[in-house]
Amino acid sequence: MSLVQGAHSQTSQPAGARAALLAWPEFNKPAVWLVAVILLIMPFIANGFFLIEIFATTLILGTIALSLMFLAGYGGMVSLMQLTVAGFAAYMVAVFGMSANTNISLGWPWWLATPMALVLATIFGTLGGALAVRTEGIYTIMITLAIGAAFYYFTNQNWAIFNGHTGINTIATPRFWGVNWRSDIPFYYVTLGVAAFCYFAVQYVSRAPFGLALQGVRDNPRRMAALGFNVNAHRVAAYAFASFIAALGGVLQVWNYRQISPGSVSVGACIDILIIAVVGGITRPVGPFIGAFIFVILRTFALDLLVKFGLDGNRFRLLIGLGFLAIVFWSSDGVIGLWERWRRYAAAVDKRTSGGHGHG
Amino acid sequence: MDSAAPRFSAVGAGAALELRGVTRLFGALAALTDVTITVRPGERRAVLGSNGAGKTTLFNCVTGDFPPSSGTIRFFGEDITHFPPYERIRRGLRRTYQISALFPGLTVRDNVYLACRGVSRGRFSPLRPGANDALMHAAEALIQAVHLTPLREQRVAELAHGQQRQLEIALALAGAPRFILFDEPAAGLSPTERRELIAILTSLPAHIGYIIIEHDMDVALRVVESVTMMHNGRVFKEGLPHEIEADPEVQELYLGAGHA
Numbered sequence: 001m002s003l004v005q006g007a008h009s010q011t012s013q014p015a016g017a018r019a020a021l022l023a024w025p026e027f028n029k030p031a032v033w034l035v036a037v038i039l040l041i042m043p044f045i046a047n048g049f050f051l052i053e054i055f056a057t058t059l060i061l062g063t064i065a066l067s068l069m070f071l072a073g074y075g076g077m078v079s080l081m082q083l084t085v086a087g088f089a090a091y092m093v094a095v096f097g098m099s100a101n102t103n104i105s106l107g108w109p110w111w112l113a114t115p116m117a118l119v120l121a122t123i124f125g126t127l128g129g130a131l132a133v134r135t136e137g138i139y140t141i142m143i144t145l146a147i148g149a150a151f152y153y154f155t156n157q158n159w160a161i162f163n164g165h166t167g168i169n170t171i172a173t174p175r176f177w178g179v180n181w182r183s184d185i186p187f188y189y190v191t192l193g194v195a196a197f198c199y200f201a202v203q204y205v206s207r208a209p210f211g212l213a214l215q216g217v218r219d220n221p222r223r224m225a226a227l228g229f230n231v232n233a234h235r236v237a238a239y240a241f242a243s244f245i246a247a248l249g250g251v252l253q254v255w256n257y258r259q260i261s262p263g264s265v266s267v268g269a270c271i272d273i274l275i276i277a278v279v280g281g282i283t284r285p286v287g288p289f290i291g292a293f294i295f296v297i298l299r300t301f302a303l304d305l306l307v308k309f310g311l312d313g314n315r316f317r318l319l320i321g322l323g324f325l326a327i328v329f330w331s332s333d334g335v336i337g338l339w340e341r342w343r344r345y346a347a348a349v350d351k352r353t354s355g356g357h358g359h360g
Numbered sequence: 361m362d363s364a365a366p367r368f369s370a371v372g373a374g375a376a377l378e379l380r381g382v383t384r385l386f387g388a389l390a391a392l393t394d395v396t397i398t399v400r401p402g403e404r405r406a407v408l409g410s411n412g413a414g415k416t417t418l419f420n421c422v423t424g425d426f427p428p429s430s431g432t433i434r435f436f437g438e439d440i441t442h443f444p445p446y447e448r449i450r451r452g453l454r455r456t457y458q459i460s461a462l463f464p465g466l467t468v469r470d471n472v473y474l475a476c477r478g479v480s481r482g483r484f485s486p487l488r489p490g491a492n493d494a495l496m497h498a499a500e501a502l503i504q505a506v507h508l509t510p511l512r513e514q515r516v517a518e519l520a521h522g523q524q525r526q527l528e529i530a531l532a533l534a535g536a537p538r539f540i541l542f543d544e545p546a547a548g549l550s551p552t553e554r555r556e557l558i559a560i561l562t563s564l565p566a567h568i569g570y571i572i573i574e575h576d577m578d579v580a581l582r583v584v585e586s587v588t589m590m591h592n593g594r595v596f597k598e599g600l601p602h603e604i605e606a607d608p609e610v611q612e613l614y615l616g617a618g619h620a
Contacts, residue, residue, distance in 0.1 A: 219463035228449040228478030
């Protein structure tokens with residue numbers, strides 16, 4: 001038996017058991033198709049308010065939280081600066097593109113300003129990541145939070161580029177092929193397309209060498225080094241990938257609101273992204289979108305509900321906070337974790353009842 | 361790797377691993393003091409010694425997990441003293457860990473696939489492996505070699521202790537190893553698993569040398585041709601297995617201490 005030569009010479013065997021790895025095992029589930037169809041026909045079901053305020057907003061926040069899920073779930077790195085990267089991209093769209101603040105905005109067309117914003121935000125996030133990967137655990141959280149806080153205060157105080165606390169308003173959105181892409185239905189499809197692209201990119205990469213190695217780094221960085229991997233380089237690359245996703249979310253967000261101000265990149269907003277990702281679950285890419293949906297629903301309707309009960313509507317954060325507490329307390333992997341446990345439980349009960357039936 | 365054979369014969373003249381005056385301090389404590397060891401390519405050696413003799417620290421210095429405080433380490437003639445661990449691994453050095461250091465969240469196959477990927481190109485590849493991915497085949501072959509094929513889809517966290525130890529060895533055999541450091545590979549194995557381990561070690565291609573730390577003399581002395589005895593961070597004695605076994609000083613130090 002020669003272990004090592006064997007490992008190198010066999011290359012022509014049929015790959016039966018590996019078939020699952022090849023393409024897209026995710027497409028085998030009917031639930032995936034059902035959700036995809038519902039999302040695609042949503043404009044025919046929902047009115048403009050639901051389409052934008054609920055679903056497009058969910059998809060945008062979900063995309064930003066997805067970038068955190070990628071870092072935290074696969075890389076074991078909890079980054080609180082993902083919203084900051086998104087906000088940076090949003091500011092860059094405003095600065096390079098067109099807005100009411102003509103003294104600041106350079107007036108580039110959207111197809112030039114958007115890639116510029118994406119590239120700069122990715123570089124920004126990668127540099128932040130390069131600082132953060134030198135630390136582990138709580139120190140990563142602290143460094144990324146510090147970057148987020150620093151960016152917030154910087155935008156507040158810098159008037160030359162970020163226009164201080166008033167921010168930049170009436171930012172131009174794309175119009176081409178005779179379509180105003182910010183009108184409700186086209187914009188919904190744009191966000192859906194971008195969110196789907198990011199979702200599948202994360203899902204796909206998680207089974208590719210880059211994503212697998214990242215999970216190896218999460219489980220045991222020392223062993224990864226002892227297998228020939230440059231652990232820090234891998235972590236920085238993960239930040240680059242996540243930053244690009246966050247930047248896409250940021251561009252969508254600035255197109256959605258058509259304005260950007262320091263309030264959008266506040267520390268509170270950074271923590272909202274963490275809450276969204278954790279409530280949804282950071283073990284799978286779908287988690288952040290579920291978390292974002294819950295967050296948006298609560299933010300939109302809890303206000304009316306609380307007022308109805310004679311409470312201050314601004315307390316909707318109390319509900320989110322309590323929900324967050326409950327999730328962290330009962331299910332460390334979020335709503336997905338609850339769902340999976342419930343399925344396992346149901347399957348076990350099913351087996352037990354059918355087994356009992358056999359005896360009787 | 362057709363070019364592997366001539367490369368090995370070309371370096372055959374020098375040492376595979378050469379430690380010269382290696383010292384490792386942890387604060388005031390000297391875990392290793394002035395250790396000088398030379399191992400030929402293809403040589404198989406046991407490192408013996410009681411707990412705290414510095415055996416695992418020696419491994420950590422060689423792989424770069426902790427760099428030595430002073431001294432030089434050469435690997436096939438190249439000074440690797442200041443290389444990061446991954447550069448040493450890419451040059452053909454491998455190790456296993458005393459306490460299994462695996463990726464519990466991943467499947468057996470993904471663990472071995474990562475080991476194969478770590479010593480080849482495309483570590484950052486964002487593309488999933490295709491139907492005829494050579495490294496995936498290599499991983500399957502390694503899994504087969506350590507008898508884990510039926511469990512390849514299982515998450516490593518669910519494996520039994522002995523299976524995890526076998527996986528440890530598979531990870532160290534990935535790619536084209538030139539020299540392997542085995543840190544107590546038989547720890548916690550059943551007698552049957554020990555026999556399998558011995559079979560794996562003795563069937564390694566002749567050009568692959570290794571150092572094995574092993575308390576079980578039956579395993580250690582059956583799979584090596586030379587022995588280094590360590591004591592208190594120093595090399596205490598070197599010799600052939602039967603010489604070391606018969607040495608009264610060694611018996612007093614090692615077996616005596618072991619029985620106490």
